[in-house]
Each structure stands twice: as C-alpha cells, then as structure tokens.
Amino acid sequence: MAQSILGRARPLLVARLAGAGLTFAVPLFLARALLPASYGTFKQGWLLSQTLQLVLPMGLTQSLYYFVPRDRSGRDRYVAQTLWATIGLGLFSAVLLLAFAPLVAARFANPELTRNLPWVAAFTALTLAASPLDVVLNASGRTGAAALVRVATEAGRGAAMVAGAALTGSVVGVFAGITLASGVRAAVCALTLFRAHGVFFDRTTLRRQAVYALPFGLAFLLIVPQQQYHQYAVAAAVSAAAFAVYSVGTFQLPLVDVLYTPVSELLQIGLAEADGAGRPARAGLLLFHEAVLQLSFAFVPLTGLLLVAGPDLVVFLFSARYAAAGSIFRLAVISVALAALPLDGVMRARAQNRFMLLLSAAKLAATVAAVSAGLRLLGPFGALLGWVVVEAGARGAMLVRTARVFEVPLRSVLPARALLRQFAATAVAAVAAWVALRTVPGTAFLRLAGCGMAFAAAYLGLSWARGWLPPGWVALFRARSAAASGS
DSSP states (O other), X not given: OOSOHHHHTHHHHHHHHHXXXXXXXXXXXXXXXXXXXXXXXHHHHHHHHHHHHHHTTTTTTTTHHHHHHHOSXXXXXXXXXXXXXXXXXXXXXXXXXXXXXXXXXXXXXXXXXXXXXXXXXXXXXXXXXXXXHHHHHHHTTOHHHHHHHHHHHHHHHHHHHHHHHHHHSSHHHHHHHHHHHHHHHHHHHXXXXXXXXXSOOOHHHHHHHHHHHHHHHHHHHHHHHHHHHHHXXXXXXXXXXXXXXXXXXXXXXXXXXXXXXXXXXXXXXXXXXXXXTTOOGGGGHHHHXXXXXXXXXXXXXXXXXXXXXXXXXXXXXXXXXGXXXXXXXXXXXXXXXXXXXXXXXXXXXXXXXXXXXXXXXHHHHHHHHHHXXXXXXXXXXXXXXXXXXXXXXXXXXXXXXXXXXXXXXXXXXXXXXXXXXXXXXXXXXXXXXHHHHHHOOSXXXXXXXXXXXXXXXXXHXXXXXXXXXXXXXXXXXXXXXXXXXXX
C-alpha cells in the first residue's frame, strides 16, 4: 500500500478522538449525577442493548468491508439488503426485550431496570436500524464522510444523555436522551443510503452475503456472550449499586476504540486489496506487522501507565465512593495490551469462518467455567480474572492461526524485536511514573498530571533516542507539525 495504515486511518482517528473528547465526560457525569443504584441501572440497560446490537446483525453489517471493495458493480444491492436487514432486526430486538421482560426482572432483581425496559428496547431498535451508515461510507472509500458521521453520532448521543440526566435527575432522562439521538441517526441513515443505493436487492447477492456473513454471525452468537459473561454474572450476583462499582472498574479509556477500530478495519481493507490483486498470502504479513506496531506503540505504554495510576485515576474521575473499583480497574487494563494484536481483522479478511466458530465455542465454555469459579472464590475480582485468562489464551490460539494464514513460521508472525523494545521502554517509564505519583505535591490532578508527564517523557524520550518510534507514528507527527506550521 502506498500509504501507511495509520495515514489512511487519520480521518477516522481524528473523528473518533473528537467523539471521545465530546463523550468522555458522559459516564463521569452520570456516575456523579445519579445515585450508584441508578447508575448501575443505566449500565445494566446499556449491557442488554449492546448485547443485542452485537449479536443480531449476524455479521451482515461487517460483511460490507468484504464485499464493497471487491464487488463495485453489486455494491448497491449489498448496501440495500443490509439496511433492510438491520431495520428488521431492530424491530425484532425491541420485541425480544419486551417479551423477555419477566426474565430480565428475575435475573437482575432491579425494579428500576424493569420499569425502563421499554426505553432500552426503543433505543436498541433505532441503533440497530442505523448501524450500516458509517460502515457503508468507510467501505466505499469515503473515509472523511464516515469520520464526520462518527463525530456527529457521538456528539449528539453524548449531549442528549447529559441533557436528559440534567433535566430529570434520573435514569429515565438518560434513556430518553439516547432514544432521541438514536432516532435522528436512524432517519438520516435510511434517507441517505436508500437515496444513494436504492431499495432493491436480489437473491444471488443476498445468498453470497449470507454464506460469508452467517458463519461470523454464528461466531458472534458465541463471542458476545463470552465477552460479556463476566458482566452478566456479576450483575446477577450483586446489587445494582455494587454492579456500578464493577462497571467503573471495567471502564476503558476511549483511546482503545479510537485507535483499534479504524486500524483493524483498514487492515481488513488492505488485505482485501492485496488478495484482489492476486498477491501471495505472505504479502499481507508486512501490513499486519505495521498494524501491530501502530497499536502496540500506544497500547503497551498505556497499559503500563494505567497499572501505575489506575486506582488514583478512578477516584479522580468517578469520586471517592467508587474507590473500591481501583483493583478491578488494574486487572481490566490488561485487555488494553491484548488489543495491540488486531487478529480478528486478519481472520475476517482471510475468511477464517470455521476456525472462528470453533474458537468462539471453546472460549465461551472456558469463560463460563473460569468466570463462575472466580466469582465464587474471589467475588467480582475473580470473575474478571477468569475472563482475562481465557481471553489471553484465545489470543494465543488466533496468533498461531494467523501464522498459518500468512504461511510463515510462528516466530515470524509478530515483529518480536520491536515489541520487546516497547515493553522495555514501558518498564522504564513505569518506574518514573510511580516515583512522580508519590512525590509530586498538591492535588490529585497535579499528582496524576505529573505521573503522566513523567511516563510520557521517559517512554517517548527513550524511544526517540533509541530510534524505536514506528514509522507510521513518525509520519503522523510530522504531518501534524507541518499542518500546524502551515496554518
């Protein structure tokens, strides 16, 4: 590829960063504006909605990244049939939530959640209906437009949630705000995509899309419960207020999604382009190495910094009443380091359907056993520990499969030397951050700021001095400096 993954992802990175900046304060505001029990209700409703949003599309929306770059002539039919499908699935999600309201009430034992389940059903349906919008734009090469849609969506949803909480002082206002923002996006999605791509599709393209997507969709029927089982297990075992503490502990800083998703998506597109050009399987390895280094350069040091400052950061962001979440937060940040490996992007791009299905089944079985045992032995901390152990093992299995996909030895599938350098720089920087956190005088903000600056100075300084900065990040910094000087 003529341009690096990070370069191609720049508009999406800027959009996600802007959206994260606009909405980062939302959970912090809600945790302070609502009682812990009501904040726990919000997190439970959000968990139910996210589960359906991820499972019900059965891989159809994400399959557009496979078909649109490869089949330009059939693009309109793929888009139209995907949009019709997500609209129908949105309605189905609402029916499911309302039909299983008694089960939700029994499992969560939270009357406030039961009363607000119609709101959860409404915004879940609208969110699903609008889900193809930015995917279609991105898969069609309109990265800038996809970025703008992303910013508008995050800004509108965040503002609506904050306004709802501020006006009502209750979780009802939060759910109503999400519903309003989701309805606006759904209307824009339908008008934009139906006008641009028509409303018709045919059985041939639908069959092709289903053959590709359904195995991944079946895998998601296993992956999503596996990913979220620890949250459901804890939510069913403790009170809503205690679940609020657990949710704070498993809260992730938005930088992970800001960087991971666009890099993974563009890795898929790049591998699809290489396959379309008839290049050998091994040709995609350099692209994968680039993606790993771009992600690990951010995620490995971020993990180190959060391990040092995590408990103090939780209290600073969410208030002292959530101080018990500090140890859970430290354990949860291990998943940030695992996100440095965009292995799911490789599996999708190379259509490793059967493998993902088998791996997902094994992960779910192992997660249920590990999380349940951990919850019994160590409480919520043990539940999360069980999930982390299984997740790390599954990443190892995917790494072995990636080596086979690229037809290279396992020792060559990762840029091991560069990764070891990043870990070394992180270890040095963590010591500097730990010293700063305990010696800088003043408020919590000043201590955290000093900790972060000490870490950044040590990590970036050592990486720059030793020539360890990944080329993609160097190019990004230079482009930003050039833009600043030009303005």
